[in-house]
Structures are given as C-alpha cells and as structure tokens.
Amino acid sequence: MESAQGRITPSKRRTIVRSVLALGLALACVSAVKREDFKTCSQSGFCTRNRAYADIAKENPQWASPFQLNPSSLRLSNGVLTGDLINVQEDKQPSDKPALAFELHLLDTDAARVRINERNPIQPRYDGVQDTVLIKPYGHATEGSYQKLSKDENGVLTIQYGAQNQNTVRISSAPFKVEFLVNGVPTVLLNDEGLLRFERLRNKEEPKVEEEGEKQEEETSSDPLVEQNAGGNDIEIAIEKSELEKKLEENLWEERFKEFTDSKPRGPESFGMDITFSGINHVYGIPEHASSLSLKATRGPDAPYTEPYRLYNLDVFEYEGDNPMALYGSVPFMLGHSKNSTAAVFWMNAAETWIDVEKSPEDKNGGILSWIKSKKAVHPAATKTHWISEAGVLDLFVFLGPTHRDIFRQYASLVGTTALPQAFSIAYHQCRWNYNNQKDVAEVDAGFDEHDIPYDVLWLDIEHTNGKRYFTWDEAKFPNPTEMQESLSSKGRKMVTIIDPHIKKDGDYYVSKEGADLDVYIKNKDASSDFDGWCWPGSSQWIDFYNPKARDWWASQFSYDKYIGSTRSLFTWNDMNEPSVFSGPEITIPKDVIHYGNVEHRNVHNLYGTMFHSATAQGLTHRNETNQRPFVLSRAFFAGTQRFGAIWTGDNVASWEHLELASPMLLTIGLSGIPFSGADVGGFFGNPDAELLTRWYQAGIYYPFFRAHAHLDSKRREPWLFGEPYTTQIREAIRTRYTLLPFWYTLFQEASVEGTPIIRPMFTEFPEDEAVFGMDDQYMVGDAILVKPVVKSAVVRSNVYFAGKEKWFDIKDYSVEQGPGFKDIDSPADKIPVYQRAGTIVPKRERPRRSSKAMENDPFTLVIALDSKGEASGRLYLDDGESFNYEKGDYILREFKVSKGVLSSRKVESAVPASSGESSFAEKAGGLRIERIVILGATTPLTNVTVGDRTVQVNCAQVGGSYVCTVKEPQVAVGKDFDLSFA
Structure with a gap:
C-alpha cells in the first residue's frame, strides 16, 4: 500500500502490524496517555515561531506592532469597514501594494466580525471554513443602527453600534489596534499587546551557490542590520541573531515529528494575534481539554501550565487530567466574565490552533506613586490571550452581550443551535x-x-x-x-x-468497491492515489466528506x-x-494529504x-x-x-x-x-x-x-x-x-431555539456572585436544579454552595436550605445533593416504566418551589418525540406561573401555525392530565384549593420552617388553560 511517507515495504508493513497490535494491547493495559505520541508547542513549528514572536515583544519595553492601517484607505458602508493593513517592516517601499486587507463587519445581532487576509497571495489561502460552519448568510447592521462618531488626526476611527447604541468599536491606525467597548468601558481588545503576525505565502528560495568572496564576506558580516548613528550616517553593524529570532525561522518548509515528515508544500502560512479581555479575570471555553472550567494561565508568573491550550482533534485514550493537551474535539470559542461585564470571541479556523492565556491582576499596590513613576494609568484586571493558527485566514467574531443569554443567542445565530433530538435519546x-x-x-x-x-x-x-x-x-x-x-x-x-469513517480496503466489500469506483477517498499528498492507512480493519481508506x-x-x-x-x-x-x-503522525491523518478541491488536510x-x-x-x-x-x-x-x-x-x-x-x-x-x-x-x-x-x-x-x-x-x-x-x-x-424527562426535554427545546446550555455553570445563573466564577464542582440543570456530584471515595458529607438569597429544596425529601453561603450537606451512599431553586416549576412523570416510550401517555406532576414573594414559573414542552412535525407547529408549549396565590397555565404562542386535523399530536396529547401538584415553601398550610368553582383535595406537612402541600387530581389537562387558586 501507499502512505503519505511513500511505499511501505514488507518489513515496514510487519512493523505497522505489530504497532497496531501493540496499540490494541495498550488500549487495554496502559495506565496513562503516551505523551510522546503527541506534539508540544516546541515540536510544532508555527507555534514555536509565534510564541517566540510574543517573547521578543515582551522582552522589548519599546515594542509596538509593526502593523498599521492606512487611514486614507478606510471605507465604511452598509455596516462594513474596509482598509489596507500594512506591515511597515515588510512593506518598506512606497510603491509596494498593501499586502493585507482588513474588514470589520457590524452584524444585525449586535455582534461584530473582523477579517484579515492577503490581498493578492501567490496562491489563495483557504477560506472555506465559513461555508461549513455558518448556517446562513448573516445580516449586517443597517445604516441607522450605527454611527460614525469621529476620525481624529491620528487616524483613530470610532463607531457606535448596537440596538441601544451601547457598543463602540475604536480602530487605531498606527500601531494597528481594535478596541470594543461596552457603555464606554474597554472590554475586548485586539492586538493591544502587538502580537499580530501574518506569514504571507511565498516562493521557496533555493540555496544559493556562493562564490569564495561571498563566503568570506558572510564570515565577517554575519547578519548585517542597518542602524543610524547620532550624526545621521548609516552604519552597518553585525549582530548575531538571538535564540528567539532564530526560532522565527524554524520549520518553515518541512517539519519532522518522530518518524513522520510533513512536506508543507505551501510553506509557512500561520498567523497569530492577541485578544485581551479587559476587566475580566475568568475566561472559559475552547474545548476539549481535561481541565478546569475557568481556564488556567499558560504564561506569566506562577502560571499553572507551561504549554498553550491546543485545539487539534486527536485520539488520546486515557487522557490525563489537569492538562491543556488537545483531545477529540475543538471549538475555538472563548467567553469572559466578570461582575461587570460578559464578552466572547469565536476564532473561526479549523486548522491546528494554540492559545496562550495570561492573567493580569488589577494594579492595586502602586497607586498614585506607580502612576507618577510610569506616567501611565492604573490597569484594571485583564486576561490576555494569544491565538495562533497554522493556516487559513484570520476570521474572528466578537460578542459583547451584554448578558450570557445574549451571547448564546448571537453565537447560535451564526453556527446554529442544537438539533432537537428524539425523545428516547435523552x-x-x-x-x-x-x-x-x-x-x-x-x-x-x-x-x-x-x-x-x-x-x-x-x-x-x-x-x-x-x-x-x-x-x-x-x-x-x-x-x-x-x-x-x-x-x-x-x-x-x-x-x-x-x-x-475508515473503510476496509477490500475489493469484495461493496462499500470499499463503490467508494473506489466513485473516487471519493482522501488522496495522498501528490493527489495521484488514495491515502492508505491503518485502523481497526487493517489497511483502510478514508471518505473525503469535502x-x-x-x-x-x-x-x-x-x-x-x-x-x-x-x-x-x-x-x-x-x-x-x-x-x-494508527499508522499516522499523532495517531491521525497526515496534514499534507489532499481533499476535494485540492485542499490540504491541515486547513480542515x-x-x-x-x-x-x-x-x-x-x-x-x-x-x-x-x-x-x-x-x-x-x-x-x-x-x-x-x-x-x-x-x-x-x-x-x-x-x-x-x-x-x-x-x-x-x-x-x-x-x-x-x-x-x-x-x-x-x-x-x-x-x-x-x-x-x-x-x-x-x-x-x-x-x-x-x-x-x-x-x-x-x-x-x-x-x-x-x-x-x-x-x-x-x-x-x-x-x-x-421522572425528570419532561423537564430535560423542555430544556432541549429551549436550547434548540435559543442556543442556551442545558447544564450551566453557576456563574451564568448568578452572574454577580464572585464566589461562583471559578466553581465547577457543582452546576445548574437549566435554571431550576442544582447538582453537586460526589467525586471522592468514602464521602458522606458534601460542601454545597447555595447561591442567591432564596431557598433551595432537596428534590427527594424537600428539606430546605437558605442562600447565600456554603453548607455541609449529607450525601449518603444512596444520594448526592440535588436541590430545586425557589421560584421555579419543574414538570415530572413519576410512574416507573421500562422505557421512555412506555411513559408517553402518563400523567404529569408539577413541583412548584415558591420564592420569598410566593411566586414561581416554569415551562413544559411536548411533541411526538420522533418526527419533524414540531417544525409545523405541532407541539405543546405551556408556561406555568404562580402569582398572588394563583397557579396559571397558558399556551406559549408559536410563530408557526399548528397543523390541523384530529390526528395532530397537540390535539391528542393536550388532554393528558396533571395528576399531582406539589407546592414547596408555603409559609402556612394550604386549606382551600380551587379550580374554577371546584374545591380540590390538598394535604400539607411541615418540613423545616415551611410546608409541603400536595394537590391530588386537580382534574386539569396539560394542554389546556387553567387557573388553580390556593390560600
């Protein structure tokens, strides 16, 4: 067979077979991931180069980004700002055409998009990620929803935008920098540290055959740099390149890792840029890593990690914990949160990407003395991140909220929401x-x-x-x-x-033969033959889904x-x-294999x-x-x-x-x-x-x-x-x-419409409580249920944080805890701490069945946890659990509310007209009854419960300092409006 490394000899084939068998044994026996099978940043050429560039900038107190926008080139029209971006170190001649194009798109969702690409590359850079990731063409802000405020003498352009004109983008020309502000406060800063770097595509220079005189001259003048003396004369001095400067030229055209060679036929084409979350100490996202929710620093004093977070989908079995190594998935989305602001970015690139994180605490010690010495303003807390991708174009979305739900909605409007699953699958x-x-x-x-x-x-x-x-x-x-x-x-x-996705190479196997006949397999780097590697079936080929x-x-x-x-x-x-x-570098496919359209795998x-x-x-x-x-x-x-x-x-x-x-x-x-x-x-x-x-x-x-x-x-x-x-x-x-499947299904429907997470970090529900910003050992299911897993042996007491100022009710025995604060809670072998939040209503089905399908005609229970005002709310979503008929409006979506002693049920109106006919799901299921209503947190026993002119049976028992009251058979249907009064 052929591989990306050339023809495999019988000897090498035997070696691969033994390696595959050994891997199978390792899968069963190894006690930890084999780190040596996967690259570090120092073994990745483009990561090394861009990180070295950051080190050079950090070591130079006078560092400024060499990138500048040409102020006269800036044009703003229909929500899009365009301009010429120049690297003054590379574009030295006035006649040079600007190499890079800058674009800023203001979107109708109040998000913004920043793009940087080569204007006239020697060959096109890959720009197809958007065709796969974005769900539909997005809308730009209309002329009336943004305002060009000023363009000063230094070329700083300021634009105010957003539904409430709450967002501002400020673009500095020299050096190039983009600042996003919310209500006048800087929140997301691009190139604030001056780490923008863009490796333009170039032709490979062949080694020069030197004459004897040239060689002698080189020995006396190793790397001439031109510098001006005080008198203005040009002096040529020889300066040996530093170790960091040498790293800027490593692995440009070919790269080896273990026994594998990446041919890199297009040469270097990476880029990087710093993104600062100003005033924010906690950032989250960029899965998948076996690490904490709040991302740990990889740079700076006392950083817990020395390696950047890596995004490169890999088969890393038995992965280690507390580690920024790449795993199976990659989402270049990062959200930052503080008590005063929330913002996020989406770095839309599918090539290998590394991200450094550095925490900068607020300067509280220097005060006025520090300001006098430095002549600089006191800096707020910030998280500085450095994003580095191997190929493609710089394509970045910025979301300014202002709330988490706004960000989830803005992001989902671009990449889509979760598909509403079949009911059985949850x-x-x-x-x-x-x-x-x-x-x-x-x-x-x-x-x-x-x-x-x-x-x-x-x-x-x-x-x-x-x-x-x-x-x-x-x-x-x-x-x-x-x-x-x-x-x-x-x-x-x-x-x-x-x-x-690997197809056994076998002429008698119909799938293998059809794939070959249709020519749908990934190609080797020369595109002349199908790539052949090893996986579970042995010799295999991979479908080219591009x-x-x-x-x-x-x-x-x-x-x-x-x-x-x-x-x-x-x-x-x-x-x-x-x-x-199994036979590839880092147990994956070589980067230089070719997809449909002559696209290198490294891009996608x-x-x-x-x-x-x-x-x-x-x-x-x-x-x-x-x-x-x-x-x-x-x-x-x-x-x-x-x-x-x-x-x-x-x-x-x-x-x-x-x-x-x-x-x-x-x-x-x-x-x-x-x-x-x-x-x-x-x-x-x-x-x-x-x-x-x-x-x-x-x-x-x-x-x-x-x-x-x-x-x-x-x-x-x-x-x-x-x-x-x-x-x-x-x-x-x-x-x-x-029993909680109706609640879960309702959350999935909400996620499918609004893009909200189903299980949520505490900070998304309690955004002003700094005690929960780094908390990841407990979380919320929707907005209603708090879960604290037991994750240590022999634990029978758990330290649970009850956020907010309302009560929390144990979902099993209805015992009550009062927030805010930590409390030790019993967690015996038969349960973990799980609490319902006051002010919520959770729908349930409580009859044990062998499957969810067997429950579809069962009645419902509503568990109502009253808050301190005696109020609560919740929703229930139902459809047939199987078809796409919900897209035609054939579903039930009810909103339950308790206010002033009345539980009401009302239909949430659909934007889609419901299907007609007696066979529709909504008509058939709407008559399913609510068999029980459990009311938690009543301050006194309920004695008089009525539905219309009917009195309904109620039983109350005291639990802690409040009452649990159960209304049995209120004779109301889940799909019908009703009002249930209690006193």
Missing part, C-alpha cells in the same frame, strides 16, 4: 465494547426488565460487524439483526451500531435496502472520526469529524419517508456539530479523577455551543468498584447525554451485577432521570 443508554452476540443482547435486555431498571437504547461496538466492515453484521454472532431490533422495539427500545458526491453517496448507505438488517429503530455512532489513523482537520457527523445524520434522515429525526453520536466535534447530534468526552478512565473531570469538561462544551454531551458512566477503561460506579450513575443522570460504556477487556458491569445495596441505588438514580 434517556438511558447501555453500551460496552462489545455485546458478544444476539443471545447476549437478549439476556442484557431481559436483565433490565428482571431488575426493574428502565433503559432506552442498547449499543453494539465494532465486533458486531463482519471483520470491521461497516454496514455489515457478523452472521455467526448476529444471524437475525432485524428480529433483534424488533424485539427491543416492542418494548419501546432502540439499538445503536457503530460506523467509522466532496459533495462523497457526502451524498455516504448518506445513501443508510437506506434500508443497502444497510441490510437495519430498521427504523436502528441509529448510529460515529467513532474514530478525528480522524484516528478540526472539521473532518463534523463533516462525517453531518453526512451520517443526512443518511438517517433521508432513509425514511416517515419524517423521522436522526440520532447520531460523534466523538470528534467542532463549532456547528450541535446541528447534527450528540457528542461525548471520549475514552475516559474508571477513576475518581475522571468522574471529577466530567463536570468541568461538559460545562465547557455546553458553554461553547454543544449542549448535547456526556461522559461514559463508569469510565471506559478499567474496572470501577461498586462505590465509584454508583456515584458515577448518580452524577451521570444529570449529564445531557446519559450513557454507560466499558472497554472490551473490562469486567461486565450492567447495573445489577454488583448486588445489593448497589443495584437499588443505581436503579433509584436511573429512575430519577426518567
């Missing part, structure tokens, strides 16, 4: 690598029924296939897959099978007449789509998994004439992935550390626009003991995607296998998830 999933055969599947399924534990989906990993040939079945192990799926479906359950023909062909593979043995209750798991290549690496995810979702949607929503899980992700399905945090470990890591990782991913995410419950590698597994289930029921998964060589750990009391404790946890 319930419990049972998976391992691998369930052995059809008999094993039946026994596991029966085990859930025998132990009265609900679940919705059973998963099959790679061993279910015929020799790792996707879309096939091992006929000896799974002789009748249709019958197997129909058996599960009869109980309302589904099945998921794994399908990866080829429109490939995407449509791949989608067609999911039709029932091609994927034999599939049914409408079978869904898909996209794994290994970073892409993972972080988008590959999303393209695969998208094509698979397209296939599952188009296979049906019944309008069924897809469900696809992906391991790799990028901005926009949320439009196609769920993701998870990859190959974690059965350890307390990884249980603890799951919360900040999922919170970070959700903040960055991908709310449907989870972590493998129990840990993928290794064998959890009963305590760890139980605690993980208790935490996992509050992950948006709730799946247990285990490695091939791990011991079986279905929820009942550890015996009592653990079976009961796990059953109770899973049942809790099922």
Whole structure:
C-alpha cells in the first residue's frame, strides 16, 4: 500500500502490524496517555515561531506592532469597514501594494466580525471554513443602527453600534489596534499587546551557490542590520541573531515529528494575534481539554501550565487530567466574565490552533506613586490571550452581550443551535465494547426488565460487524439483526451500531468497491492515489466528506435496502472520526494529504469529524419517508456539530479523577455551543468498584447525554451485577432521570431555539456572585436544579454552595436550605445533593416504566418551589418525540406561573401555525392530565384549593420552617388553560 511517507515495504508493513497490535494491547493495559505520541508547542513549528514572536515583544519595553492601517484607505458602508493593513517592516517601499486587507463587519445581532487576509497571495489561502460552519448568510447592521462618531488626526476611527447604541468599536491606525467597548468601558481588545503576525505565502528560495568572496564576506558580516548613528550616517553593524529570532525561522518548509515528515508544500502560512479581555479575570471555553472550567494561565508568573491550550482533534485514550493537551474535539470559542461585564470571541479556523492565556491582576499596590513613576494609568484586571493558527485566514467574531443569554443567542445565530433530538435519546443508554452476540443482547435486555431498571437504547461496538466492515453484521454472532431490533422495539427500545469513517480496503466489500469506483477517498499528498492507512480493519481508506458526491453517496448507505438488517429503530455512532489513523503522525491523518478541491488536510482537520457527523445524520434522515429525526453520536466535534447530534468526552478512565473531570469538561462544551454531551458512566477503561460506579450513575443522570460504556477487556458491569445495596441505588438514580424527562426535554427545546446550555455553570445563573466564577464542582440543570456530584471515595458529607438569597429544596425529601453561603450537606451512599431553586416549576412523570416510550401517555406532576414573594414559573414542552412535525407547529408549549396565590397555565404562542386535523399530536396529547401538584415553601398550610368553582383535595406537612402541600387530581389537562387558586 501507499502512505503519505511513500511505499511501505514488507518489513515496514510487519512493523505497522505489530504497532497496531501493540496499540490494541495498550488500549487495554496502559495506565496513562503516551505523551510522546503527541506534539508540544516546541515540536510544532508555527507555534514555536509565534510564541517566540510574543517573547521578543515582551522582552522589548519599546515594542509596538509593526502593523498599521492606512487611514486614507478606510471605507465604511452598509455596516462594513474596509482598509489596507500594512506591515511597515515588510512593506518598506512606497510603491509596494498593501499586502493585507482588513474588514470589520457590524452584524444585525449586535455582534461584530473582523477579517484579515492577503490581498493578492501567490496562491489563495483557504477560506472555506465559513461555508461549513455558518448556517446562513448573516445580516449586517443597517445604516441607522450605527454611527460614525469621529476620525481624529491620528487616524483613530470610532463607531457606535448596537440596538441601544451601547457598543463602540475604536480602530487605531498606527500601531494597528481594535478596541470594543461596552457603555464606554474597554472590554475586548485586539492586538493591544502587538502580537499580530501574518506569514504571507511565498516562493521557496533555493540555496544559493556562493562564490569564495561571498563566503568570506558572510564570515565577517554575519547578519548585517542597518542602524543610524547620532550624526545621521548609516552604519552597518553585525549582530548575531538571538535564540528567539532564530526560532522565527524554524520549520518553515518541512517539519519532522518522530518518524513522520510533513512536506508543507505551501510553506509557512500561520498567523497569530492577541485578544485581551479587559476587566475580566475568568475566561472559559475552547474545548476539549481535561481541565478546569475557568481556564488556567499558560504564561506569566506562577502560571499553572507551561504549554498553550491546543485545539487539534486527536485520539488520546486515557487522557490525563489537569492538562491543556488537545483531545477529540475543538471549538475555538472563548467567553469572559466578570461582575461587570460578559464578552466572547469565536476564532473561526479549523486548522491546528494554540492559545496562550495570561492573567493580569488589577494594579492595586502602586497607586498614585506607580502612576507618577510610569506616567501611565492604573490597569484594571485583564486576561490576555494569544491565538495562533497554522493556516487559513484570520476570521474572528466578537460578542459583547451584554448578558450570557445574549451571547448564546448571537453565537447560535451564526453556527446554529442544537438539533432537537428524539425523545428516547435523552434517556438511558447501555453500551460496552462489545455485546458478544444476539443471545447476549437478549439476556442484557431481559436483565433490565428482571431488575426493574428502565433503559432506552442498547449499543453494539465494532465486533458486531463482519471483520470491521461497516454496514455489515457478523452472521455467526448476529444471524437475525432485524428480529433483534424488533424485539427491543416492542418494548419501546432502540439499538445503536457503530460506523467509522475508515473503510476496509477490500475489493469484495461493496462499500470499499463503490467508494473506489466513485473516487471519493482522501488522496495522498501528490493527489495521484488514495491515502492508505491503518485502523481497526487493517489497511483502510478514508471518505473525503469535502466532496459533495462523497457526502451524498455516504448518506445513501443508510437506506434500508443497502444497510441490510437495519430498521427504523436502528441509529448510529460515529467513532474514530478525528480522524484516528494508527499508522499516522499523532495517531491521525497526515496534514499534507489532499481533499476535494485540492485542499490540504491541515486547513480542515478540526472539521473532518463534523463533516462525517453531518453526512451520517443526512443518511438517517433521508432513509425514511416517515419524517423521522436522526440520532447520531460523534466523538470528534467542532463549532456547528450541535446541528447534527450528540457528542461525548471520549475514552475516559474508571477513576475518581475522571468522574471529577466530567463536570468541568461538559460545562465547557455546553458553554461553547454543544449542549448535547456526556461522559461514559463508569469510565471506559478499567474496572470501577461498586462505590465509584454508583456515584458515577448518580452524577451521570444529570449529564445531557446519559450513557454507560466499558472497554472490551473490562469486567461486565450492567447495573445489577454488583448486588445489593448497589443495584437499588443505581436503579433509584436511573429512575430519577426518567421522572425528570419532561423537564430535560423542555430544556432541549429551549436550547434548540435559543442556543442556551442545558447544564450551566453557576456563574451564568448568578452572574454577580464572585464566589461562583471559578466553581465547577457543582452546576445548574437549566435554571431550576442544582447538582453537586460526589467525586471522592468514602464521602458522606458534601460542601454545597447555595447561591442567591432564596431557598433551595432537596428534590427527594424537600428539606430546605437558605442562600447565600456554603453548607455541609449529607450525601449518603444512596444520594448526592440535588436541590430545586425557589421560584421555579419543574414538570415530572413519576410512574416507573421500562422505557421512555412506555411513559408517553402518563400523567404529569408539577413541583412548584415558591420564592420569598410566593411566586414561581416554569415551562413544559411536548411533541411526538420522533418526527419533524414540531417544525409545523405541532407541539405543546405551556408556561406555568404562580402569582398572588394563583397557579396559571397558558399556551406559549408559536410563530408557526399548528397543523390541523384530529390526528395532530397537540390535539391528542393536550388532554393528558396533571395528576399531582406539589407546592414547596408555603409559609402556612394550604386549606382551600380551587379550580374554577371546584374545591380540590390538598394535604400539607411541615418540613423545616415551611410546608409541603400536595394537590391530588386537580382534574386539569396539560394542554389546556387553567387557573388553580390556593390560600
């Protein structure tokens, strides 16, 4: 076979086979990630060059950016400012044409976009990320919504914009700098530190054959620089380049890592720029990293990390905690928050990217003396970040809020919201690598029924296939897959099978042959042959999803007449789509392989998994004439992935550390626009003991995607296998998830419309409480439920922070805690601290069933937690849980409110007209009843509850300093208006 490194000899083939087998063994046995398989910044040429540039700037007190805007070139029209950007160190001659084009776009969402690109490059720089990531053309601000305020003698242009004219952008010409201000306060600053650097595409210079005299001259004058003396005469002096200056020229045209060579045929084309969050000490986002929610510093005194955060999708099994290493997904979105401001940026680039973070505390010690000495104003606290990408164009969006919800909405308007999933997919999933055969599947399924534990989906990993040939079945192990799926479906359950992007190279395998005939595989660097690498099937090829023909062909593979043995209750798991290549550099595909349109892989690496995810979702949607929503899980992700399905945090470990890591990782991913995410419950590698597994289930029921998964060589750990009391404790946890499914589904609908995270860091709900800004060991589910996982062994008391000035109610026993402040809370083996926030209403279904499908006609319970004013509110969303009919308005969305002793239910009006006819979901389900209303926080017992002229039964009991009152059978329907009065 051919590889990016040339023809593989039989000897090298044997070496690769041994390496692949060794990797399989390592997957089962290694106790920590093999760091040497993955680059550090010092092993990445463009990261080294740009970081050295930052060091040079920092070491030079007089440093100023060499970039300048030509003031006379600036033009503002229809919300777009354009101009010429000049590097005065490179564009030295007046006749030189400006090399770079600067654009500032003011958007109708109050966001802004900044672009910098070469005007006339020797070959086009890749600029196609926007075509995949952005959902539709955005609108620019209208002429009347912004105002050109001034352009002073120094070329500083100021523009005021935003719906309330609250935002200002100030562009300085020399040196070039862009400042975004909110209500006159600087918030996001671009190139404030002068780290903008842009490697223009160039022709490679061949080494010069030197004459003897030239060689002698070089020896006497090593690197001549011209400097002026006091008298104005030019003096040529020889200055040896510093070590930092030498780094600026490293690995420009070729780069080696271990035994791999990156040919870099286009040469250096990286760029970097600093972005400062002024007045902000906490920044969040840029997943995926096994690190804290509030990002730690990588530069500056006492920085916890020395490496930048890396965004480069990689297969890093058993990843380490507290580490900025790259993992499976990349979203270059960062949000900054302080008590006074919230802002975010989206660096829209899919090439390898590194990000340094430096914290600058407020200068409180120098005071007036410091100002007298420096003649500079006292600086507020700030977080300085340095973004470095290998290729493409500089394309940056800035969001100024002013609230978190505003930012989520602005960001989602560009990259899309999460797809509303099928209802089953937010319930419990049972998976391992691998369930052995059809008999094993039946026994596991029966085990859930025998132990009265609900679940919705059973998963099959790679061993279910015929020799790792996707879309096939091992006929000896799974002789009748249709019958197997129909058996599960009869109980309302589904099945998921794994399908990866590597295709076994086999002329007798129909998928392999069709792909070759259609010419839809990624090409080697010379584009003359298909790239061939190693993955689970052995010699494999990778689908080029940048080829429109490939995407449509791949989608067609999911039709029932091609994927034999599939049914409408079978869904898909996209794994290994970073892409993972066992024989490649950093266990991924070489950067210099070629995609459709002669695009180098280095430009689109972080988008590959999303393209695969998208094509698979397209296939599952188009296979049906019944309008069924897809469900696809992906391991790799990028901005926009949320439009196609769920993701998870990859190959974690059965350890307390990884249980603890799951919360900040999922919170970070959700903040960055991908709310449907989870972590493998129990840990993928290794064998959890009963305590760890139980605690993980208790935490996992509050992950948006709730799946247990285990490695091939791990011991079986279905929820009942550890015996009592653990079976009961796990059953109770899973049942809790099922009772809350109406609440979860409502949150998913909100996320699909507004772009809000489903699980939320505390600071998004309590933005002025500085105690929660760095908190990631507890979080909110929506705005109503507080969760504090137990992540250490033998813990029976948990220190919980109750934010705000209202009460919090334990969701099990309704005991009350008063905020604000920390309090030690009992967390015995059968529960973790979970509290409902005063002022909220949570819809539930409380009848245990074997699956979520079996619950769809069950009645509802409303749990009302009254605040200090006696008020509360909440919503309930329902649709058929399966089709796209909700897009036609066929759904129920009710708003419940308590005010002045009256609980009201009103329809939230839809912008889409509802479908007509008695068969519509809204008409059929609207009559489902509310069987119970639980009122928490009543100051006195309720004695008189009425609906219209009817009196309704109510029972009250005192819990702590307030009352819990239960209204049974109020005889009201979930889809109808009503008013329930209580006194």
